[in-house]
Amino acid sequence: MSGFGIYLVFFLIIALNYGIMVLGLNLQWGYTGLFNAGVVGFYAIGAYGTAILAGPDRAALIGGFGLPFPLAILGGMILCALAAIVVGLATLKLREEYLAIATFGIAITIQLVALNFESLTGGANGLVGLPRPFIDAFESTTSYNLFFLAVVACVTGLVYVALEAAVRSPWGRLLNAVREDEVAARSLGKNIALIRLQAFVLGCTLIGLSGGIYVAFIGFVSPLDFLPILTFQIWAMLIVGGSGNNAGALLGAIVVWALWTMSGLAISRFSPVGFQNQAGAIQTMLIGLLIVSMLIFRPRGLIGERATVSSHKERGAP
Amino acid sequence: MLQALADGILTGAIIALGAIGLTLTMGILRFANFAHAELITWGAYMALAAVSLLGPLGGPIGPFSFGLPLILGTIAAMALTSVLALAIDGLVFRQLRGTSNHLTLVFASFGVSLLVRMLILLIFGGAATYYSNTLQIAIPVAPGLRLMPDQLFALGLAAVLVVALYLFLQHTRLGLSMRALAENPDLTRVNGVSTARVIRWTWIIGASLAAVAGVLYGLTVQLRPEVGFHLILPLFAAAILGGVGNIPGAVIGGMIVGLAESFAVFILPPGYKMAVPFLILLAVLYVRPTGLFAGTAGAAK
Amino acid sequence: MSDALLTVSGVVAGYRRDLPILHGISLEVHRGELVTIVGPNGAGKSTLIKAIAGLVPISEGRVELDGTDITSLATHKMGSASVAYVPQTDNVFTTLTIDENLRLGAAALPRSLAKDRIAQAYKRFPALRDHRDRKARVLSGGQRQLLAFARSLLTEPALLMLDEPSAGLSPAAVSEVFGHLTDLSKDGITILMVEQNVKAALAISDRTYVFAEGENRIDGPSGVLADDPDMKAIYFGGTKRSTHAASAG
Numbered sequence: 001m002s003g004f005g006i007y008l009v010f011f012l013i014i015a016l017n018y019g020i021m022v023l024g025l026n027l028q029w030g031y032t033g034l035f036n037a038g039v040v041g042f043y044a045i046g047a048y049g050t051a052i053l054a055g056p057d058r059a060a061l062i063g064g065f066g067l068p069f070p071l072a073i074l075g076g077m078i079l080c081a082l083a084a085i086v087v088g089l090a091t092l093k094l095r096e097e098y099l100a101i102a103t104f105g106i107a108i109t110i111q112l113v114a115l116n117f118e119s120l121t122g123g124a125n126g127l128v129g130l131p132r133p134f135i136d137a138f139e140s141t142t143s144y145n146l147f148f149l150a151v152v153a154c155v156t157g158l159v160y161v162a163l164e165a166a167v168r169s170p171w172g173r174l175l176n177a178v179r180e181d182e183v184a185a186r187s188l189g190k191n192i193a194l195i196r197l198q199a200f201v202l203g204c205t206l207i208g209l210s211g212g213i214y215v216a217f218i219g220f221v222s223p224l225d226f227l228p229i230l231t232f233q234i235w236a237m238l239i240v241g242g243s244g245n246n247a248g249a250l251l252g253a254i255v256v257w258a259l260w261t262m263s264g265l266a267i268s269r270f271s272p273v274g275f276q277n278q279a280g281a282i283q284t285m286l287i288g289l290l291i292v293s294m295l296i297f298r299p300r301g302l303i304g305e306r307a308t309v310s311s312h313k314e315r316g317a318p
Numbered sequence: 319m320l321q322a323l324a325d326g327i328l329t330g331a332i333i334a335l336g337a338i339g340l341t342l343t344m345g346i347l348r349f350a351n352f353a354h355a356e357l358i359t360w361g362a363y364m365a366l367a368a369v370s371l372l373g374p375l376g377g378p379i380g381p382f383s384f385g386l387p388l389i390l391g392t393i394a395a396m397a398l399t400s401v402l403a404l405a406i407d408g409l410v411f412r413q414l415r416g417t418s419n420h421l422t423l424v425f426a427s428f429g430v431s432l433l434v435r436m437l438i439l440l441i442f443g444g445a446a447t448y449y450s451n452t453l454q455i456a457i458p459v460a461p462g463l464r465l466m467p468d469q470l471f472a473l474g475l476a477a478v479l480v481v482a483l484y485l486f487l488q489h490t491r492l493g494l495s496m497r498a499l500a501e502n503p504d505l506t507r508v509n510g511v512s513t514a515r516v517i518r519w520t521w522i523i524g525a526s527l528a529a530v531a532g533v534l535y536g537l538t539v540q541l542r543p544e545v546g547f548h549l550i551l552p553l554f555a556a557a558i559l560g561g562v563g564n565i566p567g568a569v570i571g572g573m574i575v576g577l578a579e580s581f582a583v584f585i586l587p588p589g590y591k592m593a594v595p596f597l598i599l600l601a602v603l604y605v606r607p608t609g610l611f612a613g614t615a616g617a618a619k
Numbered sequence: 620m621s622d623a624l625l626t627v628s629g630v631v632a633g634y635r636r637d638l639p640i641l642h643g644i645s646l647e648v649h650r651g652e653l654v655t656i657v658g659p660n661g662a663g664k665s666t667l668i669k670a671i672a673g674l675v676p677i678s679e680g681r682v683e684l685d686g687t688d689i690t691s692l693a694t695h696k697m698g699s700a701s702v703a704y705v706p707q708t709d710n711v712f713t714t715l716t717i718d719e720n721l722r723l724g725a726a727a728l729p730r731s732l733a734k735d736r737i738a739q740a741y742k743r744f745p746a747l748r749d750h751r752d753r754k755a756r757v758l759s760g761g762q763r764q765l766l767a768f769a770r771s772l773l774t775e776p777a778l779l780m781l782d783e784p785s786a787g788l789s790p791a792a793v794s795e796v797f798g799h800l801t802d803l804s805k806d807g808i809t810i811l812m813v814e815q816n817v818k819a820a821l822a823i824s825d826r827t828y829v830f831a832e833g834e835n836r837i838d839g840p841s842g843v844l845a846d847d848p849d850m851k852a853i854y855f856g857g858t859k860r861s862t863h864a865a866s867a868g
Contacts, residue, residue, distance in 0.1 A: 035421050037352070037428060090603040097350035097424050098603060101554045104352070105596035108551055116589030228547070232432050235425070281440040288436065291429030295422060296413045491726045494715070498723050501714050504674060505706065510698030510727040510774065 009145045011261065012254075016149075016156045017213050019253035022237045023159055023246055024206030030243035031167055032199040033179035034092075035100040039234045041107030042080050042204045044114060044226040046211025049076030051127045051221045052120065061127075062120045069133040073212030080208025083110075084201040092196045099200070107231065114223045126222030133216055148217055155213065156250070159206060163246050175199055229284055233260065236287050239294045242301025251302060256290070320463040322580045328469055328538060330576025331476035335531035336549055337556035337568040338483065339524025345500035345563025346520050347415075349423040353406060354528065355553055356434035357399050359546035361529025362536040363442050365395035369449055381467035383452040384537065392533045396526040403525035404518065406430055431547070439543040446540045449533075472534040479530060480569050483523070487565060492519055500563040548592060552579070555595035559602050561609030570610070574598070623647045624809050625671070625778055630680035632670040639678065640666045642833040648778065648811050653804040655820040655841065656813045658830030664813040665707060667830075668780045672697055672704040684778065698727055703771035707782035707813075710767040713756035717747050717766060720755055724770035733773070740769040744799075761792030765799065772808070779803070781812035785819060797823050821845045 021043060028034040036042075052063035054072035067075065087106050091098040114121045121127065138144035166172050178195050215221055233256065241252020263283050271279035294301065340354045368391030369384075376386040410426050456464035487493035495516045498506045507513055535545055556575045560567025575595050582594045602609065625648040633639035641663045648654045656664045669675040671682055673694035682690045689700050697704065712720050721740055725733035741748035744765050750758070755766060764784055771779060784800065785793045793816065801823050804810055814820035821827055821841040828838040829850055837849050844850050 033419070033421065035424055086600075090600050094603065094607050096421050098558070098607070100352075100421075100424050100428075101350055101551075101558070102596075102599060102603065105551050105554075105599055109593040109596050112590055112593050116587060229432075232429070235428070239425075277444050278440050281436040285433055285436040285440070288429045288432035292410055292426055292433065295426050295429070296410065299422070491722070494719055494723050495726060497715060497719075498712050501712050502709055504694075505709060505712065506723075507694040508672060508674075508697070508704050508706070509724050509770070510695050511723070512695045 006142055006145070009142070009149050011257070013145065013149050013152050013217060015254045015257040016152045016250075017210050017217070018234065018237065018257055019156050019250045020159050020210040020213070021207045021234050022241065022249040022253045023156075023163055024203040024210070025234055025238050026203075026243060026246060026249040027163060027167075027175075027199055027206070028203035029238065030245065030249070031172065031179065032175045032196060033096070034196060034200050034203075035096065036103045036200070036203065037100045037231065038087075038103035038105070038107030038110075039207055039231040040226050040228060041103070041110040042083065042207040043211040043214075043230065044107075044110045045080045045083055046073075046076040046208025047215045047221050047226070048114060048121055048127075048211075049079040049208070050212035050215045051130055054215070055127055055130050060119070061122065069212075069216050073209060073216065076212040076215075077205045077208040080211075081201050081205045084204035085197070088197045088200045092200065093193045107228065111223065111226060111228075114226060121221075121223075124223060126220055126224075128220040128222075130215065130219045130221075132219045152213060152217075155209070159209075160246055160250065167246070171195075171198075229287070232284075232287050232291065233257075236290045236294075238301075239291055239299075240301055242303040245301070245303050248301050248303035255302070256287075259290075260287070320460060322583070323577070324459075324463055324465060324469075326577035326580030327573065328473060328576070329579060330573035331473055332531050332535050332538075332572075333549065333552045333556050333576050334569040334572025335476055335479065335527045335534070336553045337560070337572045338480070338565055339527045340553045341557040341560065341562055341564060341568040342496070342500075342520050342524050344557060346496060347411070347423075347517065349420045349427070350554065352424065352427040352550060353430040353434060354427075354524065355546035355550040356431045356438075357403055357525050357528035357546070358532040358535065358549055359438055359543060360402055360434060360532070361395045361399040361525075362532030362541050362545060363438055363543075364398040364529065365391040365533045366442070366447065366449060366536065366541060367391075368394040378450070378452055381454075381457075382471055383450045383454050383466075383468050388449055388533070388537075392530060395529040395533060399525040399529035399532075400522040402434070403521040406434075407517075407521055431550075435543060435547060442543065444543055446542045448540055449536055466538070468537050472538050475530065476534065479527065483527070484565060492516070496520060551592070551595040551599070552576075555599040555602070558599060558607075559609055561611040564609065564611050567609060567611040622650050624650045624652075624685055625811065626681075626683040627667070627671065628681050628683075630667070630670060630677055630682065632666060632675050632677040632680075634675060636676070636678055640675075640833050641670065643680065644830075644833070644835055645680075646828050646835060646838070648809060650777075650809055651804075651807055652826060653800070653810045653824045654812070655824040655827045656811070656830055657815070657817045657820060657827060658836075661832075662830035663833040664830050665782050666833075668704060668782055668811065668813060671780060672702065674704075698774045698776070701774075701777035702780065703774060703776035703778070704780045705764075705767045705771050705782065705784070707786050711755040711758070711763045711770070713754065716752050716754055717758070718751040720766055720770055721747075721773065725773040728774065736773045736775070740773060743772075744769050759792070760788045761795055764788065764792075764796050768799065768803070772803075777809060779808055779810045781810065783813055783815055785814060785816045793819060 021039065025036060025039060028036050050072045053065050053067045053075040054069055055064045056066055057064035083106060087102045091102045115124060134147070135144055138147060167175065174195055178192055237252040237256040238249055240256050241250065242248030263286055267279040267283050336355060336358050339357070340351065343351050343354060365388065369387045372387035372390055375390070379385045410430055411423055414422050414426055454466045454468060456466050459465050487497060495506065495511045496519070498511065499513055499516050503513060532545065552575050556571035557568050559574060560569070560571030575598060578598055579591055579594045582591055627644055627646045630641055630644045631639050632641045644663070644667055656667065658664050666675055670677050673692055677690055681688060684700060684702060687700070689702070692700055712723065715723065721737045722733070725736055728736065746762060747766055747769060755763065758766060784796050788796060797819055800810065812820070821844065824841045826838065827841045827844050828835050830836065837844070837847065839847070
């Protein structure tokens, strides 16, 4: 396989795995109108949870349960759901932005735990040398990566199909009702806070799933993989693809991740020696610019929401 | 113990200055502005730029590490931070205010915070720096308590600004309009107040206080592009703890958060200090989401 | 006709352009009159005065005050155009003191004039002076209504618009508030108000408009309307919304 082909496989694994995260975020923001400012925190919980459950027993560390990966990832997802419940219960009955602030807070806190709770997370070194699932069955890294791509594509596809079914179900229409007109939804006798909590927890669980798959693929976790910029990247993917549209979410994941890697390549090739820091800043600014300009000029994204524009967006002008 | 108290009050004063602006914009513009903390970083670096230009104007004054250049630099920073805040409002927030639900504003502020932070990194680089390399000798203030003259200055200035702002809000027409707008925008308009003008002044006041907070942080700790990012959570915790829209509440909230961070080292490993505001925030949201003091823009929906 | 202070002609308005609540309202308020708008829930009474005050966008039609077009004037400029509006709920700033409420209402006036007008307001409503430094949230419903009147009169408006001043008040408070309204009207202030309390409103007002489903159906002197059969049909006949038979009249 050519160098480009090898890279393409690697690229698609990462992009599709991010796609799962964007789908989870889309359930929260696109369908239910919940702002999760701590995507990276839930991703990290999924990843560390998986790593701790799947890792080999090590004297210096807590954990090391050596569970098979599917079980370990499931465990990571459950941890994510629990964290989401703690944050959700505190905020989902309150003004919407309190969820944003609290999720931002949990992301910071998780980062601190990852860095400082060395006996659990390995601190700054992270957890290395995790067994990679089924690696022995493959002769080369290339064939293993192809296999892994197939697995990720299947999981992403399953998540997509399940979410499409969910948002078309009565429950999904309820989410939309909550987002569009809370008063009307409440008058139907529905428990709004509970519906929001369900969507939030489910979305976070999917983000955790993505974290678990990432760990299974690269075979280690390090705090450097969970920097705040990831939250911004995932948000950019969603807003570019079009929130409220699952196909758009996946498209956004691929487009934005391609833009990010290409801009990184371009900057590292063309920026003068000694200016890497500044070059990185420019690359990151592009994400910020993408988010802000999409919100202003093309709020419905490349594909956009299938339903009509939210009605409450037109009311309440100052 | 006494030292922790003093450190906590100093941190609290800086958080309070930032939280005042945040609580004002949350109360009056009705959205959680994640970019507010970046105004603090921006202010700190604008003052740094001014100091490097104005350096020849004079050396340190008295026991302090700074002189006329930093004082003028702070004023310049307040102006330049106000300009940035008004530019952000005009270019981004105002575009979205009319047409979208207020969470879109929160989302946009999230993107803006990244832009401002990276712009600072781009212009000034990522290394930690200081306004002055003058070494200060801590003076014993009380048994077991030593403070730098700069720290005392920071406390004094913060106190003066808080009192001045309070008097402004109580006794001027503009201050009255701001308080009215925070409670009921429509009724304020019905009373003949131009809300656009009040909003403009809200940005200027919030940004100026943020700039001062940034300078005081740079003066007593150090300047880094991540200063604001690390203050986002303390500012929100302080504003919500004090009741959104409530100025004295934000000051007390800031003090509580600062002291809690400072005293947390007795219980938690120092690496977790930054998680303290989050724990306070969660506790407030669970127990008393309206904050300790009633705000103007209620927490409940 | 010539002494019409407020002329509303063919106004179509609503919170959303595609969902108008008012379908072509026309009415007139003459100088010195006390005019009431009554009608069942959802008739668009409050929407009309909000639209006049600039709080609900008007998509068609025209609003004139003393011959000047104020159809799309910004809300905060209504005061200088001599229109005052008292909303039904949240019509005082509860976090401000009574004195601050009045100072806010006079904020657009020159300082010395503001001071005089506030002193006059205290003279007219002595109960307010007694509590001037207390937060408005401690006031009773009737006192809040009086504070709201006092505040909107500070600019000496040509037209005072009131949205259900009797809503949620005890019978005693209603008669106090309506007593003040009668006094204001006697002092020559033109008043346009929306009321649910039809009986009390008809008793004090000069003329009445009856709205149903976003249109004005009948109008006339209040004394005559009180016995009008169409009025009874709109109000008391069958369900509140089935008013089409009555509208033919």
